[in-house]
Amino acid sequence: MISQIEGLPAGTLGFRAHGQVTADDYESIIVPDVEAAFALNRKLRLLYVTAEDFTGFDPGAMWNDAKLGARHFSGWDRVALVTDVPWLRVTAATFSFAIPAQVRLFHAAEIEQATAWITEASDG
Known part of the structure; x- marks a missing residue:
């Protein structure tokens, strides 16, 4: 299951992965949000967090992730992945x-640092 992380500035999306992430999670939550955000922004930032109960991705979810990334290959400004999953x-x-x-990796205990980094002003 995927849930949205609320309270991020415009041009920044946040998602939290719980349990087993499925292709339907991508199709019903991530894809519509990403497509809507790209309709308004040339570049996006992404905060992706795996919750403590995260168990993995179904093959269909991984395929949808790859397709979405390829469709907007050069559209990402920053990506913060917060996970302790080896x-x-x-x-x-x-x-x-x-x-x-x-792209920066953060441990679960560093969620505040990840959020600060993904939302801070660009260097130039």
Whole structure:
């Protein structure tokens, strides 16, 4: 299940993953929010948090994530991933070089720092 993180500034989206994330979670929550935000903004920032009860992604969810990322490949300004899940941290670190955005990993205890970083003004 995916829930929205409220209270972020315009141009910044936040999502929290709970339990097993499914393709339907992407289609019903993430995709509409991302598409609506890109209709208003050239660049977006993303805060993605895995909750303590996060268990993983269904294959369909991973495919939808890849499709969404490819569709807006150069549209991301910053991406903050907040997780203590070892395989997710390794995967994100391994592939972050391929994303044309600033990508930072944070541990669950660093949620406040991640939120501050994703919402701070750009360097230039």
